[in-house]
Amino acid sequence: MHDAMFSEDSRDVLEIDWTFFGELCRALALRIAHDYEPDLILGIAKAGVLPGAVVASILQRDFAAMSITRRQAARRPTLVTGPPPEVRGRRVLIVDETCDSGDTLKVALAAVRQHHPAEVRTAVSFKTGPYRPDYHALASESFIILPWDREVIIDGKLTMRPDYAAKLEELEEEDR
Numbered sequence: 001m002h003d004a005m006f007s008e009d010s011r012d013v014l015e016i017d018w019t020f021f022g023e024l025c026r027a028l029a030l031r032i033a034h035d036y037e038p039d040l041i042l043g044i045a046k047a048g049v050l051p052g053a054v055v056a057s058i059l060q061r062d063f064a065a066m067s068i069t070r071r072q073a074a075r076r077p078t079l080v081t082g083p084p085p086e087v088r089g090r091r092v093l094i095v096d097e098t099c100d101s102g103d104t105l106k107v108a109l110a111a112v113r114q115h116h117p118a119e120v121r122t123a124v125s126f127k128t129g130p131y132r133p134d135y136h137a138l139a140s141e142s143f144i145i146l147p148w149d150r151e152v153i154i155d156g157k158l159t160m161r162p163d164y165a166a167k168l169e170e171l172e173e174e175d176r
Helices: 018-033 049-059 103-113 162-175
Strands: 013-015 040-045 062-069 078-081 091-099 119-127 135-139 143-145 151-154 157-160
Touching: 013 162, 018 049, 018 119, 018 135, 040 049, 040 103, 049 062, 049 091, 049 119, 062 103, 078 103, 091 103, 103 119, 143 162, 157 162
Parallel strands: 013 143, 040 062, 040 091, 091 119, 119 135
Antiparallel strands: 062 078, 151 157
């Protein structure tokens, strides 16, 4: 892959490679820099840490992480590790990788606001649904396959993530 790639067999899938991910982070950082000067960038672990750290590096800002999990797709996200106390009185930018319903960002915003930041805004690499973060790099309704979690280790072997493989198979069946 050289850039974002639409598979011919499954037009509803967008595979992101590392090069394109880097370009998305640069685009996101530029959008933010034109409008907002955060003091602290807060990545939502796990996947939001990657774009958050890259954007923080590009903007030359402090970086921290918080953890929110959703064990099952139907469950609401849960705060695991809250934001650091350093958010108090600072301009904060919360970064996640993908935003659809906004549930994860809402949990993050509530947790950050409890620490009384001067201001807080949100940014995501991919806006895939109705929720509107303050900034996004790419809006798409496609099923997104990310470079950092495309493959996982199962039974000691590197293999395509099962939910990605299932989605690709489902889309191939629809195309038949």
